[in-house]
Structures are given as C-alpha cells and as structure tokens.
Amino acid sequence: MTAPKATILSADEIRRALTRIAHEIIERNKGAENLALIGVHTRGIPLATRLAEKLSELEGVDVPRGMLDITLYRDDLSEVAHQPIIRETNVPFDIARRRVILVDDVLYTGRTVRSALDALIDLGRPEGIQLAVLVDRGHRELPIRADYVGKNLPTAKSEVVKVKLEETDGVDIVELWELEDMQ
Numbered sequence: 046m047t048a049p050k051a052t053i054l055s056a057d058e059i060r061r062a063l064t065r066i067a068h069e070i071i072e073r074n075k076g077a078e079n080l081a082l083i084g085v086h087t088r089g090i091p092l093a094t095r096l097a098e099k100l101s102e103l104e105g106v107d108v109p110r111g112m113l114d115i116t117l118y119r120d121d122l123s124e125v126a127h128q129p130i131i132r133e134t135n136v137p138f139d140i141a142r143r144r145v146i147l148v149d150d151v152l153y154t155g156r157t158v159r160s161a162l163d164a165l166i167d168l169g170r171p172e173g174i175q176l177a178v179l180v181d182r183g184h185r186e187l188p189i190r191a192d193y194v195g196k197n198l199p200t201a202k203s204e205v206v207k208v209k210l211e212e213t214d215g216v217d218i219v220e221l222w223e224l225e226d227m228q
C-alpha cells in the first residue's frame with residue numbers, strides 16, 4: 046500500500062464541518078425537537094453520535110440515536126458474499142412522527158442510501174427523512190442528494206475517498222486514494 050494522493054479533511058476540518066452541519070440542521074428544522082439521528086454502518090454511526098453531541102451542546106436537546114445495517118436491503122445482495130455479515134440494526138425508539146436524519150460518511154452512487162431508506166421505512170413512517178454526509182464525491186447512479194454535506198469533492202471513478210475516524214480507525218482524517226494504490 047502506498048500513500049494517499051491528498052488529505053481532503055484534517056481532524057479540525059472534520060470537526061468544523063460537523064459543527065456547521067449541526068447549525069444547518071437546527072436552522073432547517075427550527076430547532077432539534079422531534080429529530081432522530083440514524084447512522085449507517087460503519088462510520089455513519091460515530092458521525093451520528095458526534096452530531097447528537099453538537100445538537101445537545103447547541104440546543105440542550107437529547108436527540109435519539111440509532112444505527113442501521115443495510116446489508117439485507119442491498120440491490121446486489123445476491124451477488125455479494127454467500128453468507129453476508131449482518132451487523133447490528135438498533136433503533137430503540139419509534140420513528141413515527143419524527144424527522145429522521147440519516148448519517149453516512151461518503152455519498153457516492155447513492156445505492157447505500159437507497160437501501161437505508163428501504164430499511165428505515167420498514168421500521169415505521171417518519172415525518173420526513175433528511176440525509177447528512179461528511180463527503181459527497183459525486184457519480185450518483187440514483188436520484189438521491191444530501192441535505193447536509195461536509196465537503197463536496199469532485200472525484201474520478203478510479204479514486205477512493207477514505208474516511209478515518211477516532212472511534213473506528215484511531216485517527217480523524219479524510220484521504221483521497223488512487224484505487225490501485227490501495228490494493
């Protein structure tokens with residue numbers, strides 16, 4: 046494995062991007078009441094936790110959090126592993142009548158988000174669903190867009206955006222890699 050081509054976000058820039066997103070969430074929803082944050086495995090979960098902490102600091106509201114594994118909802122499930130690894134889905138509150146903010150690290154083709162929407166709607170009928178991502182790298186294959194974006198990053202398909210977070214990787218950084226350099 047060689048080195049990344051570029052650092053896209055430093056730890057400070059990740060922190061500032063999440064602070065800005067928290068302000069945008071409050072502005073758009075006129076506060077943080079009645080919201081829920083649901084992180085998509087893997088790194089959407091710590092990002093949802095960090096946003097919940099910021100909303101609590103800013104608004105004094107405890108926003109409920111959940112986690113979603115979308116594996117069984119993938120549109121290519123039959124082509125992935127023979128026995129796919131299913132991770133935990135845990136949404137310990139009723140999503141009905143809440144505005145759910147789905148949180149993920151990278152938005153690319155949009156297929157993960159499409160699966161997440163299916164998974165969420167199986168849990169109930171939220172008042173609305175919004176999407177927050179740390180990086181939108183383009184190349185959508187479905188009509189999906191994010192409501193809150195930390196960084197819009199035009200990329201080539203031969204590149205990979207690698208988000209690393211303290212909670213999962215021991216460090217906060219977003220890097221741009223050439224796919225062939227990662228193999």
Ligand SMILES: O=P(O)(O)OC[C@H]1O[C@H](OP(=O)(O)OP(=O)(O)O)[C@H](O)[C@@H]1O
Nearest residue numbers: 086087088149151152153154155156157
């Ligand atoms: O818009 P898409 O084309 O669906 O790509 C985005 C998804 O890809 C990555 O997840 P990955 O499947 O690598 O799983 P991981 O987060 O558990 O590593 C990323 O975390 C997003 O969830």
Ligand SMILES: O=c1cc[nH]c(=O)[nH]1
Nearest residue numbers: 151153204205206207
């Ligand atoms: O570049 C990409 C594409 C999908 N998911 C990622 O985490 N990075």
